[in-house]
Structures are given as structure tokens and as C-alpha cells.
């Protein structure tokens with residue numbers, strides 16, 4: 001038998017109750033009509049003269065992690081509007097320049113790419129996501145995207161994709177019993193895999209674009225971690241896109257803040273790309289990111305709790321998710337999350353950060369690289385965003401050319417990037433403080 005808590009809710013464990021006066025009738029598992037929280041299913045119970053509305057399951061709605069999509073994509077309306085605009089342009093037969101999200105780790109670039117993929121798919125486009133890994137070529141990235149997304153194509157477009165005319169680098173798009181995949185092209189006329197990557201990619205995209213156009217849709221390539229492409233591969237991708245005429249093919253990419261400079265160096269056509277900085281959320285959006293997912297489950301946040309959390313997170317989406325998630329756990333199903341819950345969970349959140357976000361990266365460094373990172377971090381407290389690589393060298397008491405190879409290795413490992421010529425910045429917010437704290441405890 002359930003007990004009553006404070007006259008309105010139930011006791012621990014099932015507290016997210018919304019009392020509802022009712023004249024009768026029993027209703028189970030009714031679908032919530034609220035648009036934002038449409039996935040939530042309620043059931044109602046009648047007790048002590050009241051009807052109560054209970055969420056069927058009370059799951060932690062926060063999503064700290066890399067590429068874990070938030071329940072609510074807060075504060076990114078202008079970025080999603082850009083994607084919609086791009087899709088409209090292309091569908092109207094105009095060419096649209098690639099859109100590239102640029103920002104630090106944990107700002108929400110990957111989440112935006114996923115949202116873009118959904119938007120294109122709703123329009124019936126062929127749209128797929130690919131995360132670049134070391135030594136992967138653009139042709140392979142495109143193959144993955146097409147093979148994965150072709151599965152969702154229908155009608156004439158599907159037939160066109162299945163007819164064997166889509167070839168690249170000695171491979172051919174084939175529809176088999178297990179779905180679409182690229183198989184070795186046995187046709188004697190097929191180009192050998194060793195052939196130049198650029199014309200092969202252009203020819204492939206042209207055929208694909210023509211088939212998409214004939215069926216009134218487009219193709220969206222959502223490519224993440226673009227900075228991991230080798231320079232020549234980045235050049236091939238940019239050059240191939242610039243060689244297209246009015247094919248309905250769009251690239252939406254993402255990468256670390258050094259990417260625009262790398263792309264411009266790789267090919268001047270990149271000047272036409274739209275680079276969209278993805279920064280911290282402003283205060284109202286950060287609040288919404290915290291409050292809204294819980295509200296969907298009937299759980300409230302105290303004003304003081306939200307204010308404190310939002311101030312601590314500095315608008316950084318990953319911190320917002322992590323802190324809110326830990327406070328949710330500390331609240332143990334309470335109907336209201338309070339400042340106390342946020343405070344008692346702060347240590348747990350900090351531990352998660354140290355172990356998951358920072359240590360995982362710092363531990364990948366060699367002794368020399370750590371020495372470099374330590375010297376860099378020492379110049380950045382309390383609140384310096386970027387430093388000159390000359391200053392880091394001086395701090396190490398070495399010449400720039402001697403430490404340059406170490407610096408480049410640290411950049412390759414994705415911990416540091418160069419946002420402007422000769423300048424360095426950590427790719428993860430809060431990393432400088434972590435490094436300084438860690439090296440000072442190591443000294444003890």
C-alpha cells in the first residue's frame with residue numbers, strides 16, 4: 001500500500017505525483033499529450049479521495065557524455081534554423097555552401113549533427129553521420145554514410161541506389177539480403193582502388209546527386225571530428241565539394257576550433273564554407289537545459305538549486321548535464337531537487353570529471369608531453385583562455401623550435417588546438433585547472 005507524503009504525493013521512490021481531482025474512471029498508461037515530453041507514459045491511481053498521475057518510469061533524464069543526445073537541445077534554435085535554411089535552398093535548386101560547427105569538446109557539436117540528420121531524414125533525404133578516425137579517407141567516410149542511410153530510402157530512389165551504378169574506389173553500392181553495402185566491384189571497367197581519390201569521389205557524388213535530384217530529395221553528409229582528416233584528405237573532400245555543380249549534396253561538419261584555419265590552408269574553396277561557432281549556452285537556455293528534462297517527469301528544481309548549478313557550469317552543456325545528473329541521483333526520487341542535492345553531489349560530479357573527462361586525456365600523454373601541458377596550464381590560471389606557444393617555450397626555458405614537435409604531438413592527441421596563428425588553447429573547458437591541481441598534488 002502506498003503512503004502519502006505531505007498530503008499530496010507518495011513516499012520515497014514514487015514521488016512525482018500530480019494530484020488530480022476527478023469524478024471517476026480508471027485510466028492506465030495514457031499517453032501524455034505535451035509535445036515536448038510526448039514519450040512519457042502516465043498511469044493514474046485513485047487514493048485518499050484523489051486521482052494521482054504517475055509517470056510509469058522515473059529515469060534519470062540527463063545525458064552527460066560524448067555524443068549522447070540531450071533530452072532537450074537547449075539554445076540552439078539559430079543553428080537548427082541554418083540547417084533548415086540549407087535544406088530549403090538545396091531543394092529549391094540552389095547551391096548551398098557547407099556548414100561547419102566549430103567549438104570545444106562538450107559544447108554540443110555532435111548533438112547538433114544528430115539533430116540535423118533527423119531534420120534531413122524527415123524530409124526524405126539520404127542523410128548519415130560519420131565520425132572521422134585517424135587515417136580514414138573521405139571516400140570511405142562517404143561510403144559509410146551512404147551504405148547506412150540508403151537503408152531508409154524508398155521507392156524509385158531506392159531502386160536507383162540498388163541498380164549498381166554507384167561506384168567509388170573499386171567498390172559498388174549493392175543491395176543484398178542484409179541491406180545496402182559496398183562490395184568489391186567485379187566489373188572490368190571499374191576503376192582500381194589505387195586510382196586518384198579526387199575524381200573517384202567527384203564522379204560518385206555526381207551520380208548520387210543526380211539520382212537524388214530526380215527523386216526530389218538531397219543528400220546530407222554529416223561528418224564529425226573533421227580535424228582528424230589528414231591534410232591531403234581534407235583537401236580532397238573540399239575540392240570534391242567545390243567541383244560539384246548544382247547537385248543537391250550538402251556537407252555539415254564539425255571540429256575543434258583550429259579547423260577553419262586548417263581547411264583554408266587545405267583549399268581556398270573553404271573560404272566559402274560557413275563556420276558556425278558553438279559556444280556556451282546563455283543563462284536562460286542553460287536553465288531550460290536543466291529544468292525541462294526533469295519537468296517532463298514531474299520533478300521540479302528549486303530556484304536556488306538551478307541558479308547555483310547554472311553558475312557553476314558556465315553554460316557548458318557537458319557540465320550542465322553532468323551536474324544535473326549527479327543532483328538527480330542525490331535527490332533519490334524527491335519531488336523537488338534542492339540546493340542541498342546539488343551541493344552534496346558536487347564531489348561526485350568532480351570525480352566524474354577528473355576520471356572521465358580529464359584523466360582519460362592527461363594519462364594518454366608521455367612525460368615530455370605532460371611537461372609541456374603543465375607549463376601551458378601554469379600560464380592560464382586563473383582565467384586565461386589562450387596563450388602564445390612562444391610563452392610556453394619560454395616557461396619551459398627552451399627554444400620554440402625545440403619544443404615544437406612536442407607541441408604538435410599534444411595537438412594531434414586533441415588536447416590542445418591552435419585557434420589562431422601561434423596561439424594555443426585547451427580543447428576541453430576546465431582542463432587548465434585540472435592540470436594545475438594535479439601537478440601540485442603530485443609535487444607533495
Ligand SMILES: Nc1ncnc2c1ncn2[C@@H]1O[C@H](COP(=O)(O)OP(=O)(O)O)[C@@H](O)[C@H]1O
Nearest residue numbers: 063064065067070074106107108109110111317
Ligand atoms: N543544446 C544542448 N542542451 C543541453 N545539453 C546539451 C546540448 N548540446 C549538448 N548537450 C550535452 O552536452 C554533452 C556534450 O555534447 P556533444 O554533442 O557530445 O558535444 P561535442 O560534440 O561538442 O563534444 C552531452 O552530454 C550532451 O547531452
Ligand SMILES: [Mg+2]
Nearest residue numbers: 067109110224
Ligand atoms: Mg563530438
